[in-house]
Amino acid sequence: MxxxxxxxxxxxxxxxxxxxxxxxxxxxxxxxxxxxxxxxxxxxxxxxxxxxxxGNAPPEDWTPGGRVIGRYLGQPFIATVVAVKMTGAGWFRLELELDEAVDVVTFDSFSNFRKRIQGTVGPSGTSRERTSDGRPHLEIEI
Structure with missing residues (x-):
């Protein structure tokens, strides 16, 4: 093994x-x-x-203190996992502290930066929720 x-x-x-x-x-x-x-x-x-x-344990990097790379609403990030909770077989709700805040608004004349985010991702590292163009809200590299 x-x-x-x-x-x-x-x-x-x-x-x-x-x-x-x-x-x-x-x-x-x-x-x-x-x-x-x-x-x-x-x-x-x-x-x-x-x-x-x-079992249904999260990937090793998805535990508190783990480091992850991904995209939130299309914006790339590197983050530390603050908390993780299993929500179903292979599905985990992650709370992430981003190294650098990301802008979650696509308007040119308005911004809203977030440094801490939450989202539920499945076995492939993506959320079920999608943006209007079909991209997952949260994408974590596995």
């Missing part, structure tokens, strides 16, 4: 990459088979056992 286990989202992404690589080499496997192979790569007998070991 590896020293740091991946998150569920990272493990699923590994399975997706494995499946794509094998397909490129002419070997077709299903998604469930790819999940089973990833579980074995991490020293677990099957995906269910591996998934249970992973």
């Amino acid at each position: 590896s020293a740091r286990l991946p998150t569920v989202a990272e493990a699923k992404a590994q399975a997706k990459r494995l499946r794509a690589q094998l397909q490129a080499e002419g070997q077709e496997i299903g998604h469930s088979k790819a999940l089973e192979l990833v579980a074995r790569q991490h020293g677990y007998r099957d995906w269910n056992t591996f998934h249970a070991a992973l």
Whole structure:
């Protein structure tokens, strides 16, 4: 088993990459088979056992004191995680203290800067809430 286990989202992404690589080499496997192979790569007998070991813990950087990079309302930021709370399987409400305030208004004649923000992000690091152009309100790099 590896020293740091991946998150569920990272493990699923590994399975997706494995499946794509094998397909490129002419070997077709299903998604469930790819999940089973990833579980074995991490020293677990099957995906269910591996998934249970992973739990629904946030990524390591998403714990209080962790550092994250992302975008809030399209504005890039670097921040320290102040608080985290699980809101559902793979979903976490983060409170972030930004290194530098970001302007959350797009008007040229008006500004509103924020240094502390909150948002709920899922396994892919993005919020469900979207701006009018379809971009997630909060995007955290995983």
